[in-house]
Amino acid sequence: MINQAVFAMPQESETPHTEDSYAQWKEMAKDAAEEEDVARAISFAQRYIQESLDLEFARSEAFSDFYDDPQFQQFQNSYLVKGRWGSLVYIYAGLIGLFIVVMFNLQPKQDRVATVLLSILIFIHAFFIIHVGLHSMNYDLYYPHLYSSSTIFSLLYGPLLYFYFKRIKTGYRFKWRDLLHLAPTLVLIGLFIPVFILPADEKLKIMLGVGIYQDRAYGLEISSGKMLSLIIYSFLTARLFFRNKNKITTPEYLPIWKWQRNLVSFQVLFTLVYAIYLILLVTNQLTGPFFHLQLITLSGMVLYVAYMAYTNPKTLLGYQLEASFLKYKNSGLTNSFSNELKDEMIRLLEEEKIFQHNDINLNTISERLGTTRHNASQIINEHFNLSFFELINHYRIKEAKQIFEEDVAGQKNIIEVAYEVGYNNKVTFNKSFKKLNQLTPSQYLKKLRQETP
Template sequence: MIVLLLLVLSGTTSFAQISSAHMQEEVQIDSVLMFRELAFKAAKTNDAETAAIYIDKYVKRTLDFHFVEHSSFNYISEAPAYQSLVDQYVPQFKWIALFYIYSGLIGFFIVLIINIRKKKDQMAALLLSLFLLIHSVFIIHVGLYTMNYTFELPHTQSMSTVFSFLYGPLLYFYFRRIKTGYKPKWIDALHLVPTLALVIMFLPIYALSAEEKLRMMLGLGNYSSNPYGQLVAVGKILSLVVYATLTLLLFLKTRSHRTQVQTPLYVWQRNIVGFQILYALVYLVYGILLMADVNTGPVFNSQLILMSGMVLYVAYVAYSQPKVLMGFHLESNYLKYKNSGLTNSYSLELKNQLVNLLDEEKIYRENDINLDSLADRLGTTRHSASQIINEHFGQNFFELINSYRIKEAMKILKADTEREKNIIDVAYEVGFNNKVTFNKSFKKINEVTPSQYVKALYS
């Protein structure tokens, strides 16, 4: 009897709960329809402010952002209150956002180029690629956000936040690699601990459904629209400042060890360190304003423009001077010869002698010239001759000799307006032993064969 009574009471309770849930759902549906009708009614009477209130309520209940563009609101299309909703919810074109997205896409392309090109340093390429990639993801994300496309792509919510503590470490270890050839150790994984903690914090957010993320963007979910915002800002400021300092100290420590040929490398490293320091300072100001609840608009855009500029600069260097990005193989010349005992003054003296041998005596025309015979003419050792070529010309012996041969061959072919000379005769004249080597060297320098070059001259 008691059991039966409990079952009846239990069933009554369940029925009451179900009835209550249905009633709440009906009330919600009725209120949504009411918001819709009140918005239409206010728009028809040109009451833009009231219409905007109910449009906003409807959007937040239904997550139907396209409702803002309903033709019924043409009556109030010029009203500031309505325009404010359009700016807040409707996808729209903005030049600055397009610039961000364009820069990010260029970044993706350069990441691909860096990794498919033949290179000597896989580690440096990986570190630079990751550094460039996370910047590209961030600025594309912001570009989409600025144009309100994150409402169309809710799973982009906070997608770049977990990279916040990686900017500094990646650039620092890239610098250590290209400056000293440093090989990461297991203990260096400790630098990734803050990022791992951030990933763990954001996993529940990434696991949310698209609808829950949309509510979150509107400030209606269990998380704020900018989750852990102040914590991330403080952590990112500390990370940027610490690693920017470490990178700057490393750069300053080694900047005196450069020669004429290493100037492009020095400029690249100086500029990228400058970008990092400037970005750290701008983000420091942004973080302070954010925590003080002050408008961060101008400063926020400043850091985005700075990021985009850095990505485009890396793209330019990757296109114009790709070897500079993997700098250790240029700086290794210094490391290789640092104990050679060759003083700066003697190095310059030998360099001037070598230039004279090439420009005045044209020793490259001798088809049997080699490093040993060149060293004899310079009155120095083979090792020192190799050092001079590497440090002052950024090439090895054969690259230097062949570059001079090709330059003269081009002059001869260009001056031969009557086309009396055969290409093979020109090759022999400037010092090559065979046509194959001549063609290969010519194309490497000019990206066209000798025949194509001659054809272009007289076409």
């Protein structure tokens, strides 16, 4: 399943595909069942299913006496949907991955390039996990267009994570020559096109071993290419991470560093597990534990990314975030002094409401804090994750909303409120208010009055 591939030359079926032949094998299977010959019944039933594509025949009442027979149960498990808790867990993890991909791209203030790279990586991991889960439950037999749909992404895992790190660690801008990293995947897609354009019945026949193409040809070649790709790009990614291991002591940077370290660790672990799995597969050893360990590793990575996106979404800012920490790396501002300045700034904003002064600027803030303009800017960026003007606007709009809520009757008009919270004109107030609330002040007031009894 992990490495299905396409099929260079069509092959001829040994048996003519006619309704008479379908009926012949079906009747012979039933006759064998009446004679209580399990092996012959299974053999004839398989031939009937392969030609007729009637998968449900495996649960026919004609075989009711064999339902408890281990050999017949194995036959049924080849054609019928089967419930597996482990597969459902994988599918659940994959669905979380698809959900988090959507959430990534709804986040404001992000590095769009880094987000797209990470989104694609999580998408193909999630899709692969779901695909394997459905395959292990035989759903691909009932939805043949799923056939080999995840295999074309096999050579993308490494390049996507590598360029994601290149972006978030160095702010790398893509060049046309970088498209060469997609060349192996494009070749793989080209090989699969003849299969992808087949109708569903033809794909099902391939899976049943009677199609015009051989099932899972070139699987070893694709698996070997995937292993080589993972090894090369895992090395490049790890080297990039350690070469750009910035010595930043700011506590707020620690989660970012751990995020990057853990992503590299997941990739290296997956590469190691996959390499062992492939070696066992080639040498005809037991592969089951390492097959599932692959899925557990990928599921763990998907769930970890989902967790980080929920608990610390600023990790999605990529190089913008890294650069902001580097900017203040040598400022000399100690952690204790930094926290003291943050607390004093909150007091100035929430108690003294310094934002109400329409001439407020960064110099004024730094003077009131008794520190430099550079330190004041650092405090705002590190503790509030905002620029100076964004912080002031945040508090001004928050104050305006409180005034509106206390003055629902409208004794104060909008321009009066704008002046009161520190704006010089109504236009700027309206733009700032709508940006933060998706409503203009008048729309917000109208909504408040409708909700007020």
